[in-house]
Amino acid sequence: MRLIPTRDESESLRQGILDFCAQVIPETTSGLERQGTMSDGDSIEFYHQLGQAGWIGRHWPEQYGGRNCSHLETFIIDEALGYARAPLSGYLLSVKVFGNTLMLFGTDKQKATYLPLITSGTAILCQGFSEPNAGSDFGSLSTRATRDGDDYVINGHKIWTSSAEVATHMYLAARTDPDAVKHRGISTFVLDMTTPGVTVNTFPTLGGGVINEVYFDNARIPAANLIGELNRGFHQAMRSLDLERSAMDRIGAARRALDDLSTHIHQEGSAPDGGRLADLPAVQEKMAELYGRMQVSRTFGYLIARRLDANEGASSEFSYGKLYIGLLSQAIADAAVDIIGPRAMFEYGAELAVNDGLLTALYRASPALTLAGGSSEIQKSIIAVRGLGLPK
Ligand SMILES: Cc1cc2nc3c(=O)[nH]c(=O)nc-3n(C[C@H](O)[C@H](O)[C@H](O)COP(=O)(O)OP(=O)(O)OC[C@H]3O[C@@H](n4cnc5c(N)ncnc54)[C@H](O)[C@@H]3O)c2cc1C
Structure with missing residues (x-):
């Protein structure tokens, strides 16, 4: 079976993206020129225009703002965006990591709420997984999510959080059962970044971009923002990392x-x-x-x-x-x-x-x-x- 797409499969899509980027990148990415890999940068304006032009999340169903197209098509689009040096950090976290995970594990209501915000280029996600003592060993994370009435209360510290400086929401992993075996007590949530108690600190990187750490001090998330099953977050997060x-x-x-x-x-x-x-x-x-x-x-x-x-x-x-x-x-x-x-x-x-x-x-x-x-x-x-x- 042929794996790399033929010209017939790819050329009009690829050219469409390259033309779009040639027009939009110069006016939306000023200041990112020194960045080592442009695709690790973010421009909210570029992301918004990408969504408005219908290029985001096309493989999702139409009811969520997608076009029911194939994964192959979105892979061709992503390759062309990378080739065009588009700023993609938040786009990738929003679509590949959060949106695709939501398609697998989210409720209908969560999909109907968040996916259209992503496809329109309005909501931009960051991924709050890594912590000072939990990177490769993700199962060791210690940020706590404690149930309190209709909310979870979040306390802890995330690091290496790409795009948190521009994100509207975070796809967050936190410990919901401190007594369970470490991989079993983790759950994932979607968090509004404007929630009181969330602090983002931004640092410059060797590559010319920025990266963040995020602190949570009694930040409250509605329980309805739990994604998938309680305490099954490790399994879901592994799938999200695959998709990333x-x-x-x-x-x-x-x-x-x-x-x-x-x-x-x-x-x-x-x-x-x-x-x-x-x-x-x-x-x-x-x-x-x-x-x-x-x-x-x-x-x-x-x-x-x-x-x-x-x-x-x-x-x-x-x-x-x-x-x-x-x-x-x-x-x-x-x-x-x-x-x-x-x-x-x-x-x-x-x-x-x-x-x-x-x-x-x-x-x-x-x-x-x-x-x-x-x-x-x-x-x-x-x-x-x-x-x-x-x-x-
Ligand atoms: C540019 C950048 C962007 C990032 N963006 C995000 C983000 O948006 N969200 C997020 O949650 N995280 C993000 N990360 C964090 C990234 O996922 C972690 O850096 C990565 O998982 C490694 O974890 P660590 O930094 O804690 O290193 P450690 O896990 O401490 O590893 C240090 C070294 O030890 C090696 N090592 C560790 N365990 C083993 C093992 N069992 N066997 C063999 N070798 C091992 C590793 O390979 C590595 O070389 C980002 C990191 C970078 C550099």
Whole structure:
């Protein structure tokens, strides 16, 4: 079976997104230019226009603002958005992580409330899972949700919360039964970020963007905001993390970086001896290797889309995809700095910067790409256990 879509399947969608982005990105993303991976940034204005143009959540039913289209279609859209360097952090958390989880575990009322707000580009979600002592070991989280009448009262501290500085809501994991075995006492909620008792602190990152920590001091959530079954949140969150790892946007962004590097090699590059970069065997070999790995990454990505569309299970495939694209993005950034040479030191705005300094910025951002969404070590252990049936 063919996995990567044919031109017939993808070209009009892809071109539609590229045209939309060419028009909207320049007027909505000012200030994000220095960001290493634009797709890790946020522009509320861009997100809103993306929703208004009908590009968000098209695989959801029409009653929720979607278009009943295939997962394949949304994967093509995400790849094109990544290629266009759209700011996508909140979009991905809203659609892939929260919205898709709500489709699986939410009540009809929750779906009817939140999904149309997402498809219209109005509600933007962040994901409150990680804590100072609970990252890879998610089951150790200690933020408490204590039932009090019709509410849950939240106390605790989340870190590495991408997009919390712009989010309207948080998809929150908290401990609801402190006496249960650690994986069994966790539940998930949707929280309005304007709730009294919620404090967001924002920090700059190496990649040129920002990241947040969030404190909860007796913040109250209506009990109706519980998602899925009480104390079954660990299982749901694992599914959400799987969905987060279908990284077509990152594949698109990496493909763009590789194409930009290729353009530099063809058009401007000169080797240290004055010859052309394009003639150097080492450069040719490196580019051939990276383009080959890129096709493997795309194959993993579209395998997941086709599995989801066929209602076939996908599990360790998400981790293969995430592992592969994280390592590949770092390899492209390393190769770009090697091939560009000293001019790789120049950043956005500098006269001598190659490709507006974007490949250099990717180099700064790339260490985080094998951590965010679950580290490479954790992906390997998921593949070993779930994919290969090896013991835990
Ligand atoms: C840019 C960025 C954005 C993020 N955005 C969010 C977000 O929006 N929401 C959110 O909830 N979280 C977010 N995170 C957190 C991310 O999910 C965690 O950083 C990640 O799960 C690792 O957890 P940790 O940082 O606590 O590291 P640790 O779990 O302490 O791991 C440290 C190192 O030890 C290794 N390690 C840990 N356990 C094992 C093991 N059992 N076997 C082998 N090696 C192991 C890890 O691979 C890693 O290299 C983000 C992180 C980054 C970097």
